[in-house]
Amino acid sequence: xxxxxxxxxxxxxxxxxxxxxxxxxxxxxxxxxxxxxxxxxxxxxxxxxxxxxxxxxxxxxxxxxxxxxxxxxxxxxxxxxxxxxxxxxxxxxxxxxxxxxxxxxxxxxxxxxxxxxxxxxxxxxxxxxxxxxxxxxxxxxxxxxxxxxxxxxxxxxxxxxxxxxxxxxxxxxxxxxxxxxxxxxxxxxxxxxxxxxxxxxxxxxxxxxxxxxxxxxxxxxxxxxxxxxxxxxxxxxxxxxxxxxxxxxxxxxxxxxxxxxxxxxxxxxxxxxxxxxxxxxxxxxxxxxxxxxxxxxxxxxxxxxxxxxxxxxxxxxxxxxxxxxxxxxxxxxxxxxxxxxxxxxxxxxxxxxxxxxxxxxxxxxxxxxxxxxxxxxxxxxxxxxxxxxxxxxxxxxxxxxxxxxxxxxxxxxxxxxxxxxxxxxxxxxxxxxxxxxxxxxxxxxxxxxxxxxxxxxxxxxxxxxxxxxxxxxxxxxxxxxxxxxxxxxxxxxxxxxxxxxxxx
Amino acid sequence: xxxxxxxxxxxxxxxxxxxxxxxxxxxxxxxxxxxxxxxxxxxxxxxxxxxxxxxxxxxxxxxxxxxxxxxxxxxxxxxxxxxxxxxxxxxxxxxxxxxxxxxxxxxxxxxxxxxxxxxxxxxxxxxxxxxxxxxxxxxxxxxxxxxxxxxxxxxxxxxxxxxxxxxxxxxxxxxxxxxxxxxxxxxxxxxxxxxxxxxx
Numbered sequence: 153x154x155x156x157x158x159x160x161x162x163x164x165x166x167x168x169x170x171x172x173x174x175x176x177x178x179x180x181x182x183x184x185x186x187x188x189x190x191x192x193x194x195x196x197x198x199x200x201x202x203x204x205x206x207x208x209x210x211x212x213x214x215x216x217x218x219x220x221x222x223x224x225x226x227x228x229x230x231x232x233x234x235x236x237x238x239x240x241x242x243x244x245x246x247x248x249x250x251x252x253x254x255x256x257x258x259x260x261x262x263x264x265x266x267x268x269x270x271x272x273x274x275x276x277x278x279x280x281x282x283x284x285x286x287x288x289x290x291x292x293x294x295x296x297x298x299x300x301x302x303x304x305x306x307x308x309x310x311x312x313x314x315x316x317x318x319x320x321x322x323x324x325x326x327x328x329x330x331x332x333x334x335x336x337x338x339x340x341x342x343x344x345x346x347x348x349x350x351x352x353x354x355x356x357x358x359x360x361x362x363x364x365x366x367x368x369x370x371x372x373x374x375x376x377x378x379x380x381x382x383x384x385x386x387x388x389x390x391x392x393x394x395x396x397x398x399x400x401x402x403x404x405x406x407x408x409x410x411x412x413x414x415x416x417x418x419x420x421x422x423x424x425x426x427x428x429x430x431x432x433x434x435x436x437x438x439x440x441x442x443x444x445x446x447x448x449x450x451x452x453x454x455x456x457x458x459x460x461x462x463x464x465x466x467x468x469x470x471x472x473x474x475x476x477x478x479x480x481x482x483x484x485x486x487x488x489x490x491x492x493x494x495x496x497x498x499x500x501x502x503x504x505x506x507x508x509x510x511x512x513x514x515x516x517x518x519x520x521x522x523x524x525x526x527x528x529x530x531x532x533x534x535x536x537x538x539x540x541x542x543x544x545x546x547x548x549x550x551x552x553x554x555x556x557x558x559x560x561x562x563x564x565x566x567x568x569x570x571x572x573x574x575x576x577x578x579x580x581x582x583x584x585x586x587x588x589x590x591x592x593x594x595x596x597x598x599x600x601x602x603x604x605x606x607x608x609x610x611x612x613x614x615x616x617x618x619x620x621x622x623x624x625x626x627x628x629x630x631x632x633x634x635x636x637x638x639x640x641x642x643x644x645x646x647x648x649x650x651x652x653x654x655x656x
Numbered sequence: 657x658x659x660x661x662x663x664x665x666x667x668x669x670x671x672x673x674x675x676x677x678x679x680x681x682x683x684x685x686x687x688x689x690x691x692x693x694x695x696x697x698x699x700x701x702x703x704x705x706x707x708x709x710x711x712x713x714x715x716x717x718x719x720x721x722x723x724x725x726x727x728x729x730x731x732x733x734x735x736x737x738x739x740x741x742x743x744x745x746x747x748x749x750x751x752x753x754x755x756x757x758x759x760x761x762x763x764x765x766x767x768x769x770x771x772x773x774x775x776x777x778x779x780x781x782x783x784x785x786x787x788x789x790x791x792x793x794x795x796x797x798x799x800x801x802x803x804x805x806x807x808x809x810x811x812x813x814x815x816x817x818x819x820x821x822x823x824x825x826x827x828x829x830x831x832x833x834x835x836x837x838x839x840x841x842x843x844x845x846x847x848x849x850x851x852x853x854x855x856x
Contacts, residue, residue: 175816267824271820289807290813293810293813297813304827371768372765
């Protein structure tokens with residue numbers, strides 16, 4: 153038997169296969185370990201095993217190399233192109249950091265169940281599959297896999313009423329939006345007889361709703377597309393469909409909120425891109441008006457809703473709502489640079505979200521209530537004196553999220569606005585720039601609380617572990633590097649955008 | 657003809673019973689209507705000649721899930737709550753939204769599905785007998801052939817979803833004895849008063 157018979161490179165879904173199989177092994181391993189020894193403290197070992205598995209699957213993704221530009225396997229249900237490669241890498245590394253950052257939280261909150269790590273790995277598996285799915289069935293199954301994991305992550309603290317409440321809310325609304333997705337895809341299947349994105353593209357490549365009167369089923373296709381769009385916007389928590397987000401994000405344990413506020417947005421945008429750019433680009437003008445209303449609503453809600461908030465978590469939720477609105481601006485522009493800017497914006501958003509949430513998880517107040525993890529804004533008062541470096545880092549990230557000039561957040565935000573202006577969406581850009589100024593208020597208020605609050609006694613925090621502080625300083629320096637040299641990000645996303653448009 | 661009549665009969669039963677599931681106050685009745693809607697949708701599947709799927713529908717949904725629901729409802733001893741006030745409050749809003757959606761759907765469907773799309777073309781009244789041109793499998797045979805070959809990845813993902821659901825059910829219910837779960841201590845519950853009660 154020669155070694156060529158086992159060319160692993162030719163198995164396209166090798167990272168997903170590896171992740172799935174090692175998940176089964178992890179279940180067996182940790183079940184025997186936990187149950188036979190009467191529940192020892194295994195959270196650290198399981199967490200490192202999870203980190204190892206994730207790291208190896210990231211390596212496998214990297215190892216793929218992409219000798220050909222695009223390759224679909226398994227009856228065209230899985231496509232492996234640069235978009236899926238890039239987004240899988242980003243998602244994998246984000247969840248790697250996420251796992252490492254939540255370790256002190258797990259130990260502190262006495263979450264000793266090994267299932268927590270397993271659920272996160274399941275969600276990552278679902279996101280990987282979502283990134284490379286090429287038909288509606290696979291996409292639906294992948295969405296179900298990741299969101300089922302998220303429901304359980306939200307309700308993981310069983311002895312907290314808030315957590316159970318958040319889990320139930322998330323479950324019901326997620327099931328509702330999944331049913332909308334199914335309804336839309338069944339309409340599409342009923343009209344076209346296929347669920348494959350490639351075949352949709354072949355069917356509708358020269359069709360647009362206005363000028364083809366002989367195809368009478370165009371309006372039904374539009375109907376199905378609207379349902380799919382609404383369900384995906386539900387998953388992204390964009391403004392008319394956002395009402396579940398503050399409750400769920402605030403109620404669930406902080407580590408879970410960390411995970412599902414930062415990681416899954418990119419994968420859902422990849423699915424949106426595949427459906428609305430790759431398959432149905434001819435329908436662009438028909439859903440653009442709809443999406444412009446959604447953008448304006450979500451930016452207004454995100455900017456004005458955040459002003460009222462006193463809890464840090466719900467502030468971050470509203471900030472994420474408005475940021476998803478900005479990302480949708482890039483999505484709806486439809487020019488050559490818009491996809492590049494969309495990916496840049498999403499990567500920078502996830503990265504700064506990672507920084508903010510890791511500071512949120514790592515700063516642990518010295519108070520009498522061990523279980524209290526939800527921070528008010530005033531819990532961060534005079535962090536600038538008690539932990540100087542952390543406060544500087546937090547300020548930098550907040551400036552970047554708000555979009556202050558020298559930071560990377562400013563660069564991507566202004567490029568998003570520029571692409572929108574290029575495709576003549578002046579009114580949307582005007583409203584979003586005004587709302588962005590309003591939204592800056594609550595980031596600035598946070599910075600004011602960090603440094604300039606006139607109190608005699610500040611809050612005290614437990615010291616941060618060495619490992620986490622090394623990671624945080626690594627994040628800080630890579631943040632600074634991005635804003636000194638943003639070309640790296642732009643280069644990757646430019647290549648990606650070229651590939652998206654050449655395959656259309 | 658008879659198939660059309662049966663189709664309309666089952667669909668009307670399905671629509672009405674699924675409407676009744678959310679309208680009825682008593683939860684036992686609501687579950688019984690749910691069973692009725694499952695059975696009528698199984699009837700629809702029978703009309704489409706998917707006998708295996710229809711039987712699985714009855715076995716799984718009626719035989720397992722609805723019975724479990726019934727047990728849970730009987731054990732929970734729910735009181736029927738009068739929600740008539742809320743119905744009156746939300747009625748106009750819901751009617752407007754639902755009416756707009758219904759009219760939209762009807763317009764689109766009426767535009768799309770004509771009675772016979774070939775009625776004014778030369779293909780009118782010409783047909784193949786497709787039954788002679790197809791291989792004849794039983795349904796379970798063809799499902800197996802497709803699922804294990806073309807859709808093997810989707811089959812595996814569905815298996816993963818089931819594994820995840822099992823793990824989730826275990827983690828939400830297992831009592832490891834490490835943490836204190838929500839348990840009913842009757843003495844504490846009886847000696848509670850309205851002070852220090854957290855209302856969400």
